[in-house]
Amino acid sequence: xxxxxxxxxxxxxxxxxxxxxxxxxxxxxxxxxxxxxxxxxxxxxxxxxxxxxxxxxxxxxxxxxxxxxxxxxxxxxxxxxxxxxxxxxxxxxxxxxxxxxxxxxxxxxxxxxxxxxxxxxxxxxxxxxxxxxxxxxxxxxxxxxxxxxxxxxxxxxxxxxxxxxxxxxxxxxxxxxxxxxxxxxxxxxxxxxxxxxxxxxxxxxxxxx
Numbered sequence: 340x341x342x343x344x345x346x347x348x349x350x351x352x353x354x355x356x357x358x359x360x361x362x363x364x365x366x367x368x369x370x371x372x373x374x375x376x377x378x379x380x381x382x383x384x385x386x387x388x389x390x391x392x393x394x395x396x397x398x399x400x401x402x403x404x405x406x407x408x409x410x411x412x413x414x415x416x417x418x419x420x421x422x423x424x425x426x427x428x429x430x431x432x433x434x435x436x437x438x439x440x441x442x443x444x445x446x447x448x449x450x451x452x453x454x455x456x457x458x459x460x461x462x463x464x465x466x467x468x469x470x471x472x473x474x475x476x477x478x479x480x481x482x483x484x485x486x487x488x489x490x491x492x493x494x495x496x497x498x499x500x501x502x503x504x505x506x507x508x509x510x511x512x513x514x515x516x517x518x519x520x521x522x523x524x525x526x527x528x529x530x531x532x533x534x535x536x537x538x539x540x541x542x543x544x545x546x547x548x
Contacts, residue, residue: 341522342519342520342522342525343522343525343526343529345417345529348526348529348530348533349533351378351526352371352373352378352530352533354373354374355371355372355373355378355537356371356372356373356374357369357370357371357534357537357538357541358370358371358372359538359541362542365384365385365386365404365405365406365407366384366385367382367383367384367407367538368381368382368383368384369381369382369383369534369538371530371533371534371537376393376394377394378393378394378395379393379394380392380393380394380395380527380530380534381393382531382534382535382538384405384406384407386404387401387402387403387404387406388400388401388406388429389401389406389407389409389410389531391527391530391531391534395523395526395527395530396431396432396434396435396523396524396527397430397431397432398428398430398431398432398437398524398527399428399429399430399431400424400427400428400429401427401429402427407535407538409427410424410531410532410535411535411539412532412535412536417529417532419525419528419529419532421520421524421525421528424528425437425438425520425524431524432521432523432524434523435521435522435523435524436521436524437520437521437524438517438518438519438520438521438524439518439519439521440489440492440518441518441519442485442486442487442488442489442492444518444519445485445492445496446481446482448512448516449478449481449482449496449509449512450478450482452507452509452512453474453475453478453507456471456474456506456507457471457474457475469505470505470506470507471505472505473503473504473505473506473507474504474505474506474507477499477500477503477504477505477507478504481495481496496509496512
């Protein structure tokens with residue numbers, strides 16, 4: 340699954356302007372847009388909460404009294420710690436959320452299981468070569484015929500026929516499984532960092548004046 344990068348995100352918001360509607364301690368309300376709804380988003384903060392909402396979804400985070408200090412990056416650091424930040428999500432976008440199932444991730448894991456299985460066999464041995472061939476064909480059949488829907492992938496893997504796959508098992512296949520982050524969640528993480536940087540520049544310039 341592709342995710343936005345810092346470069347692609349900055350291209351999306353190249354024409355965005357910051358409008359501060361409220362700035363009273365940790366009570367803030369800001370809008371960043373290019374004059375249309377495309378990629379427009381708002382940042383709202385109150386004690387121990389930050390909400391980002393707009394064209395790319397809505398997420399509410401909670402961790403410290405001033406959430407700007409939690410997300411604030413220094414210098415050129417645009418690091419997005421998605422896994423840690425996800426732990427602070429109280430509410431997420433109902434359309435995409437923070438993560439979504441990706442069938443291609445199941446393909447990759449199945450290919451890894453095949454590799455481990457093959458490593459333990461001798462291809463010069465006729466019986467073991469046949470097992471390798473059966474396992475390879477079983478993996479190929481899965482990747483070529485499975486649907487993208489989570490229910491279909493899970494059903495097929497949980498119904499895996501070890502005998503047809505030459506003895507290749509899928510024990511612990513789902514252990515440690517985590518769906519990848521959604522495109523919108525990563526985009527919104529970048530948007531939060533961007534908004535705070537824009538806010539800091541605007542307020543510092545105002546103070547300097």
